[in-house]
Amino acid sequence: MRHPILLALGLLCALGIGVVHADDVDQATHEHAVHVAVGTCGTCHGPTGVSQQPKYPLLAGQNANYVAAQLKAFRNQTRGDADAIGYMWGMSATLEDGTIDALAQYYAAQKAGRGRAGETALVAKGRQIYEKGVESVGVPACAACHGPDAHGMGDFPRLAGQHAQYVMKQLASFQNNMRNVAVMHGVAQGLKVEEMRAVAAYLEAQE
Amino acid sequence: MNCHRTRVAVAARFLAPVLVLLAAPAAHAVPSFARQTGMACEACHTVWPELTHFGRVFKANGYILDNLKQVRGVTAQKEEILSLASLPPLSIMVQLSDTQLAKPMPDPAVAGASQQNGSVAFPQQLSLFYAGKIAPHGGAFIQLTYSNDSGGIQIDNTDIRFADLKTLPGDQSLIYGVSLNNNPTVQDLWNSTPAFGFPYAGSNSAPGIPYGTQIDGALGTNVAGLTGYVFWNESLYGEVGLYRSAQQRTLPLDSTAAGVLSGSAPYWRLAYEHNWGRHSIEGGLYGASFKFFPGAGQALAGPTDDFQDVAEDVQYQYLGDTHLFSVTATRIHEKQTLNATYAAQVAADAGIGNLSNDLTTLRGFATYYYKRKVGATLGYFSTTGSTDAVSAPNSPDTKGWVAELNYMPWLNTKFSVQYTAYSKVGGLSNDILGDGTGRKASDNNTLYILAWLSY
Missing domain, CATH: 1.10.760.10 (Cytochrome c-like domain)
Incomplete structure (x- = not known):
């Protein structure tokens, strides 16, 4: 920690x-x-x-x-x-x-919906961010809280298979603090749009 | 489109010119739905009255989605037998407008004089709505309207429906229901069909299009229809039903009434919608078959004037957070077989017109909005068909463009400037009145300014 x-x-x-x-x-x-x-x-x-x-x-x-x-x-x-x-x-x-x-x-x-495969390069980049974070700007690995399989842990939500459009919108909402969650604001504020797209595509591709 | 009147509007004068207003003045969305659901207008509308996918599902489900405290009744078997909102879902709508023609119309009573240009309507319409849930699986959209052209209060668009939802294997859904309504297509889910199609408001004092098809608003509030529908997986939609004359002010119907339906008129609708990302596209068919007794002095028996309407429609929507774009288009083809009118003309041995006519209406509009705040629509309209010597004008051909700018300071308030340009009216570009005054089609060009408030 x-x-x-x-x-x-x-x-x-x-x-x-x-x-x-x-x-x-x-x-x-x-x-x-x-x-x-x-x-x-x-x-x-x-x-x-x-x-x-x-x-x-x-x-x-x-x-x-x-x-x-x-x-x-x-x-x-x-x-x-x-x-x-x-x-x-x-x-x-x-x-x-x-x-x-x-x-x-x-x-x-309920049985979770099936993920949808995304663009290979984008998904790979998203996986990198999800598992490792972006250390240069202080973005921690998403997997630390949401689990290695993105099924969520405890109070932290399941993200696997989630619609990429929804994930993108939430990350943007955390970033601009309209969805006022201090922890996620800290996580998301360092992410660029392209990085958010990649994470969203990766998550949508998971089951 | 409660102001639409077509060839059947006056009995025994099926081919007489009766002006059809281009606009659809009764197409509305109402804040009572927002009060009932607790959702902002943007949930159901791109910009009202155009529905989003969610709005279409809300309508198909019978307007029942709610978050208000309910007065409930249940049986010992836990069957819900009453569910009434603690507050009735009421709304008020006001339209204030000004109409300016390129050249004023001739005064009908004084030769050489003109009507006053710049018609102010205060109000053009004032409507009271009961729009919302009425039962556990039932909802209603009922509109009462005062309009300055009628000078009175009358029933307007009405759609009372009961619906239910079944979950099918594979997480698919099936919405099914029935609609009791008074205007073919008022119950439809897309804005490419007549009742809730663009333009959503227009002048009621400007000259319009001489002829229109029956399904294009001609029968609104003078029929009662019962239709049944299914909406599979929020994509495939099918509907069939019957309409029967239910004229206002005339009952029971007899030879003094005009344009009375013989029996019941079948109505049908098939549509498919596909959604992906922020996009939605729909393509569909709809139609109806009407048989009218001319009435107006003739017994409601014997031959009828028959109208067979078949139409295609398409709608595309892009719903971004900042940019919204939509396209709607429809083409309605009508085959007319005027058995009753023709027989009467032959019997009188005078003014014998066509036994059969055809009429085709085509409309297409593209709309863009920026943040649901500022928007513009550009569209084309055309009505074409066979010529008939006993009609005046004897050609229905009318074509033109509509451009509209909108500003919405708040989601329930719209200010519009609309310009309608005609290239042809009644088959003519010049001397369209045929009286030698030389009035051109472009003299009917109309500037319409509207303040539209709903609360």
Whole structure:
């Protein structure tokens, strides 16, 4: 943990805040959440969290803790990127904690979508950044938190297979602090657009 | 397009010239959907009323997506039997406009005089909408409009629908539903079809296009249609339905009414949409078959005037965060077989026109917006068809261009400047009124300034 960002991330993991357990969700809440997931969230994210539109993130197989944290951030209007404000603040406004936890469990239980192969050279460059970071500008390896296979760890989201367009947009939002996450702002601020494209292409190609 | 009137608008005068306004003044999007979903307009619209893919899915799903507290009712078997928003989804829309012709039209009452140029409409339209969820799987888009040309309040575009979603193997989806509506294509999901096609607003005081096809807005608010649709995997769309006369102010329908449908008119629609990255492209077909009794003094029986409409449409959209671009186009071909009108003319042994006519309308528009703030549209329109000696004008051929600039200080407010240029009206470029006054087609060129507010 030589890198200050990694140290911060380690502390976040150690805190273990907001862990979602399947046992926490009763049957009625689960059924309600499935109804919401299919009938409401599914409009953009697909009935099982496999969105067809690259503007909307894949949620199938996503870590439950991450989904729950994001839904609460939308509901509490603390996540401030443009699409969060335009889409998710409204859609999450009436979600109760129990439903959020059940939704998180629902998506975590879905089979993740398949990745899409990208341009070989770009994917290779993205892999390099994902696994090693960009030391010259202080960008740490993404794999340190998101896992070597990009399946996520603890509170850190799964990125494997995620739509490149969505990943690009999030990195840009971290960079300009519209999505105000100090750790990711620190990570992303040193990335050039071409490097973000490469990482996004690499992640989209993973399963 | 609630102001469209075509050859069938006046019974027994199927070939008489009835001006068709180029614009579609009733094409709207409404803030009540934003209030219901909690989403900004940009979720469903590039710039209203043009729908994004999400907007199309929202509409296909029956306008039911919501985030409002609901008044609910459930059975002991947990079946949801009531789901009403705690606040009704209401919206208001106002259009204020000014119309300037290149040369004012002749005064119809005083020879040699002209109508006043520069028609101010305050308002051109004032509409109240109920647009949103009405039941667990049902929603409605209902518009009541005061317009300055009618001077009264009347029903406008209406689309009440029930829909549901099934998940198919392989994460594919199937949306299916029914729509009860009063204007063929008002229920459609794309902006390349007539009811919600460009131009989304236009002057109601300028002379327009002499003739139009039936499916191109001629029947709006005078029919009731029930259609069923499926939308597979948000890409393949199919719809069939029937329309029947449901005229305002005349009931029950009898010989005093004009242009009454004989039985029910079949409507059909097939479209395929493909999305990739920020791009979306759609291609489709739609059509309908209408049989009218001329009425207006004749019994609603015997031969009918038949109109067979078949159309193609295409739409392309690019949705960037900064730049937005879209293209819409449609071509509508109409085959007319005027059995009733022709028989009446033969019986009278005077003014015998064609038994059959054809009419083709072609429109195409390209729109660019910068950050949904400033935009421009350029488009071409053309109506062509067979000539008929008893019609005046006896040719439907009308062609021209439309250019529009838009400024949107906020997502629910639009200021537009629209210019329509005609190269031909009623088959003529010069002396288009045929009265020797020498009025040219370009004298009908129209400058239209609009303030359009929705809240």
